[in-house]
Amino acid sequence: IHTYLLSTSSPEGISELELNFTEEGCAALTSAFNSNPSNLIELDLSGNKLGNTGIENICLLLKNPQCKLEKLKLCGCGLKEESCSALATVLRSNSSLKELDMSNNNLQNSGAKKLQKGLEDKNSLASALRSNPSHLIELDLTGNDPGQSGVKQLNDLLQDPNYSLKTLK
Structure with a gap:
């Protein structure tokens, strides 16, 4: 993967990439993209058991300006x-x-609270999204349980034309 990404020097780069790997693959991916920024706009890691280390590596990639x-x-x-x-x-x-x-992850309510806390240190994920209305347009939490009040607050954002969130699953 690393060699392939380094050899891709076209202006168009890679627009979409779907991979099948684990934590170690995430480290190689992060290294390759950080050394050769590309036009990657979509990354599908579905079904891969990434673990915390893999997610941390993906986050390093996302932090690259x-x-x-x-x-x-x-x-x-x-x-x-x-x-x-x-x-x-x-x-x-x-x-x-x-x-x-x-x-289809096992985030549970505690995971949703961590997302919320990291986003804005507000009282809810919906509050965090409200504080940045033009950022996220689609959020898929299928198979996770944000709780009844969380679902209601997130649905309220979908109805408000001042926010970019258009799809909530």
């Missing part, structure tokens, strides 16, 4: 609440990421 990733799919990656802290920090600082799919 030259990273233009707009869509990140982490469906069924075995993510738990520990992964949410690193991801929440990236959501706050990465302005290019527009869609995050974390469906």
Whole structure:
């Protein structure tokens, strides 16, 4: 992967990449993209057991100011609440990421709270999204339980034309 990415020097770069690997692959991916920024706009890591180390490496990639990733799919990656802290920090600082799919993970309420806390240290994920209305346009939490009040608050954002959030699953 690393050699391939380093050899891709076309102006168009790689626009979409779907990989099948674990924590070690995330480290190689991060290293390659940090040494050769590309036009990667979509990264699908669904179904890979990334673990905390893998997520931390992906977050390092997302923190790179030259990273233009707009869509990140982490469906069924075995993510738990520990992964949410690193991801929440990236959501706050990465302005290019527009869609995050974390469906079919075991985030539970505690994971959702970590996302919320890392985003804005507010009382809810909905509050954090309200504080940055033009950032995230799609949020997929399928298979996770933000609680009844969390669902209501997030649904309220969908109805408000002042916010960019258009899709909530």
